[in-house]
Amino acid sequence: MVEVKPLKEGGKVGEPEGKLAVLNRVMRIPPRAIELLERAEKEMILFLNVRVDDRTVITADAFVVYHNTARGPAKGGIRFAPNLTLSEVRDLAERMTWKTALTGIPFGGGKSGIAVDPKSLTPYAKREIMREFVHLIRSELVTGSYIPAPDLGTGPREMAVIYGELHIPECVTGKPVAVGGVPGRREATGRGVATAARLAAQRMLGKEISECTVAIQGFGNVGSWTARFLSSMGAKVVAISDSKGGAFDGDGLDVEELSKHKAETGSVVGFAEEISNEELLSLDVDILIPAAVEGVLREGNAGDVRAKLIVEGANGPTTPEGDEILRERGIPVIPDILANSGGVIASYIEWRSAKSGSITSASEVYGTIDERIKLAFERMAKLSEERGISYRDAAMAIAVGEVVRAMEERGWI
Known part of the structure; x- marks a missing residue:
């Protein structure tokens, strides 16, 4: 059981670093839940070695992190960045846990990335890197354990490569509309x-x-x-x-x-x-x-x-x-886990449509984003006002509470 209590004076905020220590002054979290949430559920460190032509071989570190999957499969984008680290991917995966929980989307938190500079890659090289990455994590994608999407340095074209390798419509979101994406996902x-x-x-x-x-x-x-x-x-x-x-x-x-x-x-x-x-x-x-x-x-x-x-x-x-x-x-600060959650909400719509075969319009995507964010916003604002805590603390308290409840109902804690 998660119980929210007023923040003690002087309590410091900062999400996600140090967040559980802070939230333990805002709400009572079971010790076993803290133990599970303070570390990633699964981490993979991979090494890509891709020949793109007779003279060029690209090598790069790649990372996949599942922070928590109590509420559903790991959801999060694939980032291409030259100085990407495991720590950064771990942080982003955790944020996805809270975004999906706060907005009521039935996913867990995940993220992946490849330490390459996307600006230095030709379209062909980028495609070959994605194909090799799919090869290395194929089992994660085929089973639906991890559902990627675009992130910094990647876009619909790279998601189309994943679909082209696996031919499973729901295995990836953020695809071009012509190959199963939904209108409105880009914006x-x-x-x-x-x-x-x-x-x-x-x-x-x-x-x-x-x-x-x-x-x-x-x-x-x-x-x-x-x-x-x-x-x-x-x-x-x-x-x-x-x-x-x-x-x-x-x-x-x-x-x-x-x-x-x-x-x-x-x-x-x-x-x-x-x-x-x-x-x-x-x-x-x-x-x-x-x-x-x-x-x-x-x-x-x-x-x-x-x-x-x-x-x-x-x-x-x-x-x-x-x-x-x-x-x-x-x-007042409206935190990122609420404000920029529109992308993962649209990803859920695309994933749901891919599984059901339904056709979705841009207006429906916009409407669902507006609805989910409004519901989460009102819960956050109400809790903040009732308990005298910041909007960030209120948003995190709601998100953590949802994840803890899922862990309880699944017998994890």
């Missing part, structure tokens, strides 16, 4: 972030999203679709940045024109008044959405944040130290 994470921002503006700021100014750090898949959806909802998106810099217009940016500018030039820089990524984080706006990389809101700059609300579009954009500063300053 799903951004849809979820925008929905979370809309709900948070109404509840935390007492405003409609159409009355809000927004700054978004990051203009990749998540940031760009978040900007599009928020703009369509009437929000005034005044600043957007990418890795090269940012663009600012106090009257609001034309997101569609900005997208065309980036497609033509490779960056948002030059579209409007230029600002740096650090300057964007300290803009006086209603909502700040860090949707690029982890650790951008930290001890050194959290005190400079002037936004009234933060919605985490990226995984782990706020360090524990930064989170503590924001909490002390009374700036």
